[in-house]
Amino acid sequence: MEDLPDDLLLGVLRRLPPISLAASRVVCSAWRAAVDANRLLRADLLPLSVAGIAVNPLSLGSRFLCRPNAASTIADDLDDICNTSRGIFNRFDFRVSDHCNGLFLVDDDVQHVVNPVTRLWAPLPGYPPPHPCYPHKLFPPTICLVYDPGPAPQTQGPLPRCRRAKGNFRIDMCLLLFQARITEKRHMCPVRRTNPDHTLPFATNARPPPLPTFSSLVSSPRSDRRRRPPKLSIPPLRRGHQPPPRIQFQHLLLLLRRRPGDPRCAVVSPSLSRPSRLDVRCGGACFAPEDRWVGGGMGIGASDELLGTFVPIAVYWLYSGLYLALDGVERLDVYRLHPREEEAAKNVVSRGTVVRGVLVQQAFQVAVSLTLFAVIGDESGIEQKQPSALVILLQFAIAMFVMDTWQYFMHRYMHINKFLYKHIHSKHHTLVVPYSFGALYNHPLEGLILDTIGGALSFLVSGMTPRTSIFFFSFATIKTVDDHCGLWLPGNILHALFNNNSAYHDIHHQLYGNKYNFSQPFFVMWDKILGTYMPYSIEHRKGGGFESRPVKLNIAEQTKTDYMQHSGVGTIGEGQRSIQHFEALLKRRQEWISLSNGTYRVIQSEPSMSLRYSFDHLMVWFLSESHGQMKWVLKHRSRIASLLPRRTTYEEQSGESWILHGANYQGDFHADADDVSWMFNLEWQMDSYDDDDDHHENKRHAKYVTFLGFHPFDEEVVFPGETFRRGFAYNLNNSEIQDLGNLCPKFYDRTYHQALIQTSFVYTPCWLD
Amino acid sequence: MATGSGAAAAAADAEEKESGSRMITLTSNEGKAFVVTEASARQSATIRSMVDDGGCVDKGFPLPNVDSKTLARVIQYCDEHGNKEAHTVDERAALAKFDKDFIAELDADKAFLYDVTMAANYLHIQGLFALTTQCIADTIKGKTPEEIRTAFGIEYDLTAQDEEEIKEEDTHA
Numbered sequence: 045m046e047d048l049p050d051d052l053l054l055g056v057l058r059r060l061p062p063i064s065l066a067a068s069r070v071v072c073s074a075w076r077a078a079v080d081a082n083r084l085l086r087a088d089l090l091p092l093s094v095a096g097i098a099v100n101p102l103s104l105g106s107r108f109l110c111r112p113n114a115a116s117t118i119a120d121d122l123d124d125i126c127n128t129s130r131g132i133f134n135r136f137d138f139r140v141s142d143h144c145n146g147l148f149l150v151d152d153d154v155q156h157v158v159n160p161v162t163r164l165w166a167p168l169p170g171y172p173p174p175h176p177c178y179p180h181k182l183f184p185p186t187i188c189l190v191y192d193p194g195p196a197p198q199t200q201g202p203l204p205r206c207r208r209a210k211g212n213f214r215i216d217m218c219l220l221l222f223q224a225r226i227t228e229k230r231h232m233c234p235v236r237r238t239n240p241d242h243t244l245p246f247a248t249n250a251r252p253p254p255l256p257t258f259s260s261l262v263s264s265p266r267s268d269r270r271r272r273p274p275k276l277s278i279p280p281l282r283r284g285h286q287p288p289p290r291i292q293f294q295h296l297l298l299l300l301r302r303r304p305g306d307p308r309c310a311v312v313s314p315s316l317s318r319p320s321r322l323d324v325r326c327g328g329a330c331f332a333p334e335d336r337w338v339g340g341g342m343g344i345g346a347s348d349e350l351l352g353t354f355v356p357i358a359v360y361w362l363y364s365g366l367y368l369a370l371d372g373v374e375r376l377d378v379y380r381l382h383p384r385e386e387e388a389a390k391n392v393v394s395r396g397t398v399v400r401g402v403l404v405q406q407a408f409q410v411a412v413s414l415t416l417f418a419v420i421g422d423e424s425g426i427e428q429k430q431p432s433a434l435v436i437l438l439q440f441a442i443a444m445f446v447m448d449t450w451q452y453f454m455h456r457y458m459h460i461n462k463f464l465y466k467h468i469h470s471k472h473h474t475l476v477v478p479y480s481f482g483a484l485y486n487h488p489l490e491g492l493i494l495d496t497i498g499g500a501l502s503f504l505v506s507g508m509t510p511r512t513s514i515f516f517f518s519f520a521t522i523k524t525v526d527d528h529c530g531l532w533l534p535g536n537i538l539h540a541l542f543n544n545n546s547a548y549h550d551i552h553h554q555l556y557g558n559k560y561n562f563s564q565p566f567f568v569m570w571d572k573i574l575g576t577y578m579p580y581s582i583e584h585r586k587g588g589g590f591e592s593r594p595v596k597l598n599i600a601e602q603t604k605t606d607y608m609q610h611s612g613v614g615t616i617g618e619g620q621r622s623i624q625h626f627e628a629l630l631k632r633r634q635e636w637i638s639l640s641n642g643t644y645r646v647i648q649s650e651p652s653m654s655l656r657y658s659f660d661h662l663m664v665w666f667l668s669e670s671h672g673q674m675k676w677v678l679k680h681r682s683r684i685a686s687l688l689p690r691r692t693t694y695e696e697q698s699g700e701s702w703i704l705h706g707a708n709y710q711g712d713f714h715a716d717a718d719d720v721s722w723m724f725n726l727e728w729q730m731d732s733y734d735d736d737d738d739h740h741e742n743k744r745h746a747k748y749v750t751f752l753g754f755h756p757f758d759e760e761v762v763f764p765g766e767t768f769r770r771g772f773a774y775n776l777n778n779s780e781i782q783d784l785g786n787l788c789p790k791f792y793d794r795t796y797h798q799a800l801i802q803t804s805f806v807y808t809p810c811w812l813d
Numbered sequence: 814m815a816t817g818s819g820a821a822a823a824a825a826d827a828e829e830k831e832s833g834s835r836m837i838t839l840t841s842n843e844g845k846a847f848v849v850t851e852a853s854a855r856q857s858a859t860i861r862s863m864v865d866d867g868g869c870v871d872k873g874f875p876l877p878n879v880d881s882k883t884l885a886r887v888i889q890y891c892d893e894h895g896n897k898e899a900h901t902v903d904e905r906a907a908l909a910k911f912d913k914d915f916i917a918e919l920d921a922d923k924a925f926l927y928d929v930t931m932a933a934n935y936l937h938i939q940g941l942f943a944l945t946t947q948c949i950a951d952t953i954k955g956k957t958p959e960e961i962r963t964a965f966g967i968e969y970d971l972t973a974q975d976e977e978e979i980k981e982e983d984t985h986a
Contacts, residue, residue: 052927052934055942059950070958072967076975 053078097752097763097771098140098148099787099804106140108807109771109785143805348510353413356517357406360484363525367480370531379531381550382477390476398475398485405484405491412496436512443502443516444566450498452570456562458490475528478546478553483528523565532582543568551578680776687779688766753806763806837864838873839888841881846873847888853895858937878935883928890915890941916948 142149458469468487527549552561560578571577752763771784933941
């Protein structure tokens with residue numbers, strides 16, 4: 045063997061994984077020279093390269109944008125693994141839901157962690173026991189794959205300290221999934237170790253080796269220490285000026301994120317202060333203490349039933365009193381929905397009459413409620429235990445629904461039935477210009493039918509305790525008063541939360557809106573469902589103040605809104621973390637934070653007039669650390685939309701570009717990979733289609749720029765995409781743009797050409813054999 | 814014909830339908846002649862290019878670097894892969910099984926394995942070369958440098974300077 049010809053030796057060495065190459069390199073000088081001269085320690089198989097981008101198009105399985113030859117290591121293998129492992133993966137549905145250093149979290153009925161290079165996969169061990177208030181069925185935990193790049197467990201406690209961080213990114217559970225040390229022969233392939241005769245299948249149709257169980261992937265540091273084989277050395281990669289890879293310890297943390305706001309959540313925070321030689325840094329996570337909501341007593345010597353009757357009345361007068369006080373402030377006139385004079389002109393009854401009417405109404409109501417409590421009340425004297433917060437929330441929701449439903453139909457019937465309207469409900473409509481304490485100015489019978497029976501029904505159906513009902517009825521009262529307040533105050537949270545608000549209800553009190561907007565007090569769903577919905581628009585009235593006007597609903601507007609609500613899903617991926625919480629949603633802004641190479645970057649998109657997913661300006665912030673201070677520094681800003689090339693130039697480049705592969709294309713996807721003619725056809729069709737359109741309106745073709753991810757190892761490079769047409773690599777420094785390839789999946793025809801990429805992950809293969 | 818004459822004959826019948834069907838003679842360094850079908854010989858990129866160039870088909874190909882024993886084994890592989898179809902799953906499975914048995918047999922005799930590997934390299938038979946190098950690579954896998962030296966009978970010849978370098982890299986990595 046000593047006198048093996050060089051090309052033969054090379055042929056052998058080429059087939060070795062990095063770990064064995066490293067060993068071979070110190071065997072003898074000839075081998076060492078062979079490895080060095082040919083750069084066999086392939087950098088592209090260490091987690092330092094980008095092999096492709098996994099994109100998740102809306103309502104399709106994952107696609108891989110990668111070089112044609114790289115497909116065999118990603119899509120092909122994933123496809124193989126998913127098909128041969130078991131029948132669970134529905135080929136069409138299988139999606140990559142997260143990625144971290146060469147490992148994919150594959151989502152299906154069961155979640156798996158897959159390494160396409162080593163062809164190993166392991167199912168997740170299941171979730172930790174849920175918090176009693178947040179069962180998994182209702183609040184399925186979000187699972188992310190991230191690294192804990194902290195020092196090896198031998199030198200430090202198992203989990204780094206946790207620090208509270210601002211923001212909505214919360215994590216409530218982490219598991220040490222596996223740790224990898226490149227310099228050690230490792231536990232990635234337990235099967236091969238126990239069965240030395242087993243060779244890697246090199247024939248393409250050979251089955252992958254039997255797969256390890258999750259527990260064999262999860263390594264316990266202690267037991268690992270005993271079994272650690274002799275240390276091998278791995279040489280640094282000398283690739284131009286680049287520093288050698290220092291990916292030494294990689295603890296993979298599995299983070300389960302529950303919905304934002306879960307009191308039990310812990311927080312992942314950047315631990316930037318920790319000195320680290322590692323290329324990958326993010327932070328640690330740990331458990332937050334289990335703080336539960338503890339229901340406290342009211343501390344007042346009255347039964348909940350009594351309180352449930354009287355507190356809402358007190359709330360009514362207090363809240364409307366507050367509005368009455370505001371009414372006196374002339375400065376607030378600019379927020380009035382009707383001018384001050386209009387009240388006297390349009391309302392037929394005086395304020396005194398209204399107060400008397402309300403008091404009578406309430407007295408009647410008290411009598412009924414007390415009777416009700418006396419009938420159904422628990423006589424044992426034992427207080428009903430408050431259920432968990434979740435149950436209470438559910439009861440609230442049910443109660444709101446029941447009350448809404450009851451009131452909508454009764455209210456609407458009172459409008460339709462001429463007799464009822466004339467003798468009962470018209471009393472309430474004497475207030476054309478509603479004011480706060482006129483909210484309950486009703487005929488006593490209407491109060492009984494609408495409010496009392498409605499309240500009793502929601503109380504009984506939801507099964508809430510009397511104590512909960514205090515809060516519920518008070519809330520309903522506040523809502524009702526608020527709907528009649530006649531003011532459009534900025535910052536009123538009820539206006540923001542509910543579509544059914546003072547402006548909405550004001551429409552109903554006007555003559556033109558009399559047959560619309562029956563819904564009260566919470567939601568507008570029944571109006572929408574039954575076609576009595578008349579949306580309002582707040583407009584500035586001449587002479588100051590606002591005016592609530594009905595608008596004709598623009599369907600496009602509605603879809604956009606729905607779409608925005610739909611797409612506000614935050615994802616966390618390796619190398620990119622897109623935080624799209626509620627606030628960002630409102631501001632139409634997206635942010636990504638890169639967890640790779642120790643820098644934190646945020647991309648913000650300025651609001652653009654087009655789709656929410658799109659942006660015109662690319663802004664990249666870096667988190668710079670100096671003198672112990674962390675500061676966001678704007679590193680790059682450009683009008684990316686105008687920089688991306690016109691589509692007409694794509695055709696020339698598509699020969700070299702990456703190709704979109706689907707691990708789960710229906711039928712033979714090899715045909716897709718080899719035959720790119722459909723791509724050309726598609727491009728051509730698109731071009732001709734666009735050219736026609738360009739004549740009509742140039743502006744419409746403002747590109748929908750989306751963001752695919754950061755380059756994990758080169759901080760100058762980001763991957764923008766023109767939504768569902770092309771993916772690009774963009775150099776922040778010199779604004780150089782490289783066309784990567786077509787992003788449009790085969791099944792998306794051009795009617796979908798505004799279709800979406802929901803999430804994307806920059807794939808960095810990792811071959812640790 | 815050293816091996817598989819029946820199979821080769823059957824293949825030859827099939828090949829006769831094609832106009833370019835010929836038999837080709839390969840000569841080992843010991844002067845022994847092997848007659849193979851063209852399809853079989855075309856497994857070798859070296860021979861394929863010579864045949865395509867329209868060269869000395871009739872005179873046969875002398876292979877001065879390959880001995881008879883090795884050539885016989887190489888032709889066995891070429892016959893299997895050149896004359897058989899691999900379109901259906903079953904056919905591919907049969908070929909894979911052949912490869913597995915073939916390499917298992919070779920693996921027993923390392924010196925012969927290297928000879929076959931070198932012949933495959935010289936004749937540019939891609940499939941065979943991949944098969945044999947993978948087999949060698951598998952023996953390297955998972956071994957320490959010392960174990961590799963023992964397995965391959967290599968003498969340790971790294972200089973002090975090399976060792977210094979390795980040490981430095983070790984602390985780096």
